[in-house]
Amino acid sequence: IEKRAFMFPSPYCGVRRRQFHSMNRWSGMRHIFLIAACCALSGCSWLDKVRGHPSLEAQSLMEQAQRAEVEGNVEQAGSLLRQAIEANSKDVEARRELARLLLDQGAVDAAVDQLRLAVRQSPDDIDSYTQLARIQLDHTRFRGAEHDITSALAIDSEHVESLLLKAELAEQHGRDALAMETYYRVLSREPESVVARLRLAELQIATGHPDRAAPLLRALSECTAANGEQRAAALWSLGIVYGQLGRWRDAATAPAAAGPPRRAITADDWYRLAYARYTAGDFNGAWSDADRALQLRPAHSLAVAMHSSLRS
Numbered sequence: 001i002e003k004r005a006f007m008f009p010s011p012y013c014g015v016r017r018r019q020f021h022s023m024n025r026w027s028g029m030r031h032i033f034l035i036a037a038c039c040a041l042s043g044c045s046w047l048d049k050v051r052g053h054p055s056l057e058a059q060s061l062m063e064q065a066q067r068a069e070v071e072g073n074v075e076q077a078g079s080l081l082r083q084a085i086e087a088n089s090k091d092v093e094a095r096r097e098l099a100r101l102l103l104d105q106g107a108v109d110a111a112v113d114q115l116r117l118a119v120r121q122s123p124d125d126i127d128s129y130t131q132l133a134r135i136q137l138d139h140t141r142f143r144g145a146e147h148d149i150t151s152a153l154a155i156d157s158e159h160v161e162s163l164l165l166k167a168e169l170a171e172q173h174g175r176d177a178l179a180m181e182t183y184y185r186v187l188s189r190e191p192e193s194v195v196a197r198l199r200l201a202e203l204q205i206a207t208g209h210p211d212r213a214a215p216l217l218r219a220l221s222e223c224t225a226a227n228g229e230q231r232a233a234a235l236w237s238l239g240i241v242y243g244q245l246g247r248w249r250d251a252a253t254a255p256a257a258a259g260p261p262r263r264a265i266t267a268d269d270w271y272r273l274a275y276a277r278y279t280a281g282d283f284n285g286a287w288s289d290a291d292r293a294l295q296l297r298p299a300h301s302l303a304v305a306m307h308s309s310l311r312s
Contacts, residue, residue: 058088062097069101077101092118092125099131108139119151126155126162133165137172145169160190167199176203194226202237210241217241221257232258236269243276251276252285267297274306283310 065080081098084091095118102111112135118128129152136145146169152162167182180203186196197216204213220226220234235258242251255273274289287310293303 055088055091058084058091058094061087062091062094065097074101074105090121092122092128096128096131099135103135108135111135112144124155126152126159129155130159130161130165133162137165137168142169142172158185158189160186160193163189164193164195167196171199171203176207179203180207192223192225194220194223194230198226198230198234198237201234205237205240205244210244214238214241214245221254236265239276240272243272248276248279252280252282267293267300267303270296271300271303271306274303278306278310286310 061080061084065077065084068074068080069077078098078101081094081101084094085098088094095114099111099114099118102108102114112132115128115132115135119125119132122128129148133145133148133152136142136148145165149162149165149169152159153166156162163182163186167179167186170176170179170182180200183196183200183203186193187200190196197220201213201216201220204210204216217234217238221231221238223231223234226234236255239251239254242248242254252273270289270293274286274293277283277289278286286306290303290306290310293300294307297303
């Protein structure tokens with residue numbers, strides 16, 4: 001009978017359906033009021049929890065800031081990050097993001113202040129310490145960088161990023177032995193670290209050990225984990241190694257394999273390449289590279305002498 005009623009509705013079916021929906025609507029509203037009353041009696045308010053929870057509010061503001069930055073609204077992104085910090089003053093991630101934004105705008109001191117507040121609130125926040133050290137190193141504030149690197153390594157003595165910063169600082173101070181020792185520590189943790197292998201090879205060249213640098217550089221020139229700039233740097237350094245070993249033809253062809261230079265090639269670099277080509281008998285290539293050296297430094301005495309020799 002019920003099936004027939006639904007299949008062949010009577011003229012009153014529409015009225016009954018409206019009455020049914022009306023009853024359902026009021027029934028649903030009664031349920032909502034009952035749930036709200038129960039929550040109020042039990043001291044629970046779902047909406048208040050979502051809207052008033054500091055970490056949730058801060059996270060929402062950070063997501064809005066990220067979207068604003070992607071859209072190019074940097075000022076709005078900074079404002080939203082400050083609101084996120086006000087909503088949850090213990091959110092060190094928001095402070096790190098604000099510091100990065102400030103640094104991009106050239107406000108170095110303001111960025112440092114944000115990171116100082118972050119490590120003060122969270123003394124074990126190793127990421128803020130390394131970010132601080134990176135900023136200080138880039139702006140030759142070596143004493144501050146050393147303090148922050150030491151603080152980071154006190155948290156984790158084998159933290160790779162902090163060790164790389166320590167090695168870089170040692171290089172800035174001319175402490176090559178300490179820098180190489182630290183790069184070896186990095187490689188004991190991350191054997192495939194491109195940065196550590198490249199810097200170690202360049203230090204081996206600088207300290208008169210090209211034979212030790214050569215295998216590192218050959219491997220890096222073919223390393224898929226290295227980006228184009230790093231592979232090019234490895235090939236140029238390999239050219240210097242081959243020159244020091246007297247392998248002039250290899251010294252000339254290694255940098256050429258790097259393609260268009262991806263880093264700032266100095267006048268001395270171009271002269272080294274010119275000398276390798278000259279010694280290998282490639283006089284046209286030597287002239288061209290010596291000419292590039294003179295374009296960068298017109299008074300480069302060795303390049304001037306090579307031009308004179310080739311002209312005669």
